Amino acid sequence: MYLTKEEERIYEGEEGWAYQIAMRILVKLGDLFEADRLIPIESAHVSGVSYKTIGDAAIEFLEALSETGAKAKVTSTANPAGIDYNHLEEMVKLPRLHEKQSRIIELYRNMGINPILTCTPYYIRRPKEDAHLAWAESSTVIYANSLLHSWTNREGGPSALASALIGKTPNYGIHKSENRQADVQVKVETVLRDEADFGALGIHTGRTLKDEIPFFEGLSRPEETQLKHLGSAMASTGMASLFYPCSSCPKSSERPETISVDAKDLRNAFEGLSTTNEDPDMVYIGCPHCSFEEIKQIAQKIKGKKIKNNVKLWICTSRYIRRKTENYVKIIEAAGGKVLSDTCAVVTWLKELGVDVLMTNSAKTAYYAPTMNNVETIFASLDLCIEAACRE
C-alpha cells in the first residue's frame, strides 16, 4: 500500500506510540484487503463501548492509548454503553459495573470521541452523500451505505478507533464504486405489513446471501423505519453492509442471480425469532435506537393506557432524540413506560435486572438476545408489543 511521507512518519512512530499503533492497524488491514492507499474520512463511529460486551481487555488498551494524549482527527462518535446514568433507578445495581462503564466513556471522551452513545448517530448529524466514513456497528454501517448513500466498510471497534485517530481509512471494499454494484435480486413475493416483517425479511436475506449485495423487488413504498429494521436484521445474520431497496441501482451484471422470498420463508424467519410462548417481563422497543417518528408513533399508540405492574416497557433512543420528543416522552412515561438513552437491551445486563422473557419488535434484538443476554424472546410487531405491555 502506498503511504505518503507524513503517513510513513506516523507509521515509524515519530508522532508517538498511539498514532503509530493506529497507523499500523490501518496499514495491516489495507495490506490484507489489497488497498492501494489511505483516504480521508468525514467521520468515525466507534463500537465497543459497553463494559458488558468489551470487558477489561479493551479498557487496558484504551487506557494505554489515552495516556499518550492521542486525539481523534475527525468528528468521531461512540455506540451505546451498558448504563443510562440519567435513569439509574432502571439500571443494574452493581457499583463495580458502574465504575468500569464510566471509565470507558471517560477514556473515549479523553481521546476526543464524542460519547453520544447511540447506534443512530445519523439522526443527530447526517453524513454527506458520497462521503467516506469509517463506521463500526453493523446496523449503522448498512444504514449509512444504503439509505444515506455514504460510503463505509463494516469496521470493527478497533479499526474504527484507529481511523478516528488518523482521520483516514484504507481504500478497499465498498469505498470503491465498482464494489457497490448489486449482485443479486431478492424478489419479495409476499406482503410485508410492518417493521417486524421487514426485520424477518432481513434475517432470512442475511442468512441466504453471505456477503453479496442485494437489490429488492416488490417492496412497495417502504418507510425509512422499515428499511432500518430490514438492514439491521440483514447485517446480523450475514456480512451485508449495503442493499438497495428497489431495482434502480448499479448492477454487476444485466441478468443478476435471483432469489425469491415467499410467505412461507418469511413466516419461518419470523417464527424462528421467538423462543417461548410465556408472558414477557420486559417489552423492548429501540433497536436500532428510535427515531423522532418512532417515539411519536409509540406515544400515540400508548396515550391513555397503563403499563402492567409486572412488565417493564423500555424505549431506547439517543439523548438528542429524547430531548426533541420531550412531549411524547411525557405521554409514554405517564403510562408507566421508560424512555432511556445511552444504552439498549442487548448491551446492558438484562438478566441482572430480573428479565427472563424479552418481547421486542426488533429482529436484531430477538436474534442476539438469547445468546448475548441469555433470555427467552418473543418477536412481534410494535402494535402487539404495546398491547402485551398494557393492561386490558
Add this chain to the structure above:
Amino acid sequence: MPIELKGRPIIKGLSRGKALVSRNPLSFLGGVDPKTGKIIEKNHDLNGERVTDTILCFPHGHGSTVGSYVLYSLVKRGVGPKAIVNETADPVVVVGAVIAEIPMVDKIDISQIRTGDLVEVDGDKGIVKILMRKESCT
C-alpha cells in the same frame, strides 16, 4: 534439516516456542479467558489448553472484533501466545497481533505442524520453521 514452511509475512518479529495447533477457527472474545490464557470455547478441539507462550496455529479467527482487545490483554498480562500462524488471516486476529505486538504469518498449511513441535516464526520473511518434532523434543 528443519522443515521450512513459506507463507505471507503479516506482523514483523522473530519468535520461537512450542506449537499449539488447532483444526478449528478461534474466537478470542468468549473463546479464550483473558486472565489465564485458557481456551474456553465450547466444542473447540483445544478446549482446556492454554495459549500461554505457545506458537498458536489455527485456520483463522471468527467472532466479535472485541477479540482483538482480548489478544492484546493476554499478551500484556504475560499469558498470551508468542506468535500466531494462520491459514487465512482475518481482520480480528490481524488487528489483535498488531496491538499486542507479536509476530504473525499466514498462508501456512498448518496441518504440517503438530502440537508440541518446536517451531520458529519469522514474521519479517513469512517463514515458519519446524526445528524439532515433538517426539524428539526433550
